[in-house]
Amino acid sequence: MEIRRARHEDIPGIIAYTRDTFEWGDYVPDVIEEWVEDPDGVTMVAALDGEPIAVARALLLTPNEGWGHGIRVHPDHRGGGVAAEIGIPLLAWIRDAGAQVVRLLIEDDNEPSIRHVQKLGFRRTVRLMHASRTVGEATANPEGNGVRRGPSALRAKPAKVQDAPLVLASWSSSEIGRAVRGLIGEGWRFHTLRVDDVRDAAGSGSLWEVGNSWAITTTIEPTFHVAMLDTRPDEAYEAIGALVDLANNRGAERFVVWLPAIDWIVQAARRTGCDVSPLSIWEYPL
Template sequence: MNGTVRQAREDDDEAVAAFTADTWDDREQRDYIPDVFRDWVAGDGPDQRTVVADIDGRAVGLCQALVLTDHEAWLQGMRVDPDHRRAGLGLRMVDALFEWARDRGATVARNMVFSWNDAGLGQSIAAGFEPVTSFRWAEPTPREGTPSETVDPDPAAAWDYWTDSDARTALRGLALDAGHSWALSELTRDALHDLADEQRVFAVRRDGTCGMACRVRTAAGADERIAEYGVAAWDDADAADALVTAIRDDAAAIGADAVRILLPETPRHVGQAAFVRADTDDSPTFVTAADLTGEE
């Protein structure tokens, strides 16, 4: 009954759907795993690996790792069948993926846990992750508008602001990854310049730069098109208002039905976002990290 860890197969779909059907049975939120599992398996390759814990030929656990940059890995979808919990299967899957990520040059692995998910947070810590930061989503409705401050698409100004901002300190330099939804990676100067070319960057100007944000993608949801903004940071409520107005207008201009903005989980940012009616989420999300440079 010890089980093995192996790469996931398409024919694991039924078993995975069964043990993720009631992942959060005490909440209205439905687990996304049954909707994405087949795509995960199909997408496995040099920079992605999906594994399952197998007992007697049946999948009873799941986890996936992604290589985001030359040194950053991301783990997600850690699940274990309730009938097989407390048997160390989650730890064995994570250990296998840590080794896989190390082999590809990763020195850090991170994951995301909803703040209300006590079991998930405990499992992450048991697997070798430590909490490093937290963020909150803002979801203002797209609509046309003119910001009260000047907002330029200047990546150099946005980068200069980001490097010295308290938002960067609070988020440990992380923002939504441009290549993968629901993953965070370090925001770099080159990445911000790429986003200016391929998406949209915002720099709020007053006497100097007093805020920044970047759009990382437009994603198709179940029944809506979502514009995702990798991070937003600002000096004060006026800058927040200008930035949120510019983001609303940008989302409307590209035909998005909804907006998702990553904000640092600080009293100032969350409070000022609420003040400018940015529709912040009810609770934060935790990000944890594991150092992969030590002994295996």
Template sequence: MEPAIREARPGDKPFIEEIAKLTWGGEDYIARVFDGWLGDNFYVLEVDGKAVGTAKLTILPCKVGWLEGLRVHPDYRGRGFGRMLHSFMLELGRNLAEEGKIEALEFATYFLNKESISMAESTGFQVRAKFFVMGAPAGETEEPFVVEPSISDITLGTLPVGWRFLHRCEETVEWLRKNAVLYELNGLRFIGPKEGATFTALDPGPAVLRELMPAMGWVAKGRGFDHFDVMIPSAMGAVLPSLRRIGFELWDETEEPNVLVFGRRI
């Protein structure tokens, strides 16, 4: 049977759970979001009656089509299926642009994901932002306050919310109210998605992060994680030694930013 790309169905979930168990050491989030993604530009690549790959397009504020969830089962890699899914999503993006729903496609990837980077560069994507993702154990904790976001809270030109990266516009504020949580401790604020444990301090300096670590740890533990990650803008690269001294570590040792945000107009 020829490979075919189609919308994901409820019956695909066992196959997606298998892919998740074999991705990122079993820590892939795809299985957790499967139900919520159904019916919302979520596609699978079917081979011999089973879903062996996935891809998702999420419409974000400021008319951005966010590409995420591109996966191929390890047993089916090396056969061009990742590029097939990527090309399909580009065509979907062009259709949405013709309908006036988006004006650009963007996605983020880890710096070691050479295949995704190669596909992006060969299809007109360019890096538009860079970050360091660093992790720390959830040690001593302190409960933060939850506050309502406003446009003044979007202090970064590109705002990471977990592994999605948003532009600054009024529409983003409404999106944050529905899809993220803004926390405050001792007058300092950080933001994260409603699930997971990847956060962004609105002022990402070492002193601020040191103050916020107990609050980030509190949120992480409440969600079942014993560690959490933070996104640090690439311009803060010089403070990485200070962040290491207070307990943060890079996933892989590198002098360069390890999270790349790509984009292209369509």
């Protein structure tokens, strides 16, 4: 078996065995070409007789934080340690690129993947909930998943660039911020929130003040993502509700918020009509 960087000619072979990885399909066939061409990350394959039987990717999210994702071993070759063979050189690439830590995200029911990263020496550091619901016209029942909810008593107001240090200080000390170890979810990737991230969010109108809570959002059409929500038990429900209202007003079809697996915040999200699914961040110090 040869372990090497993925090449253009590997793409059809990778697509052929990754179409149906999960019940819902897989996103790898849609992004593999972009990954192979991307000079900012590295995509490795394990090839047997020239044919790819495993693929995985790593990249830097900040100068000292790496991210690993997209590992797929051909179903006929699982259980033989191929994932580690491809994972070890990826960890070396991330270390050589200057990172001090590498993280990845795994659904809590993905036992094979959890076993694989545990054997490499990763530790589970954050228990997360991915909370989501439909909004706007995409919602069959406009009140959401059978949950009755009028507009929130709170309203999300754009926050200022000058608020950035305050937001960062709060995120590093609040119950929620500490539970997620100061990370922010950029889509499905997490890195430490830095003051410049908060300033950039404020500059692009994506930093929100909601009562005493703060939020950073992004829109990846048609989904409205809450990448960071710093809130408290007494206003969590209204704060999430205000962000659902904002998503609705923006014409989004889907609302997504990353939360730590803390009971009061998860219950608040459920009350606003969100479904939740548990995932964890796993970390490896380099």
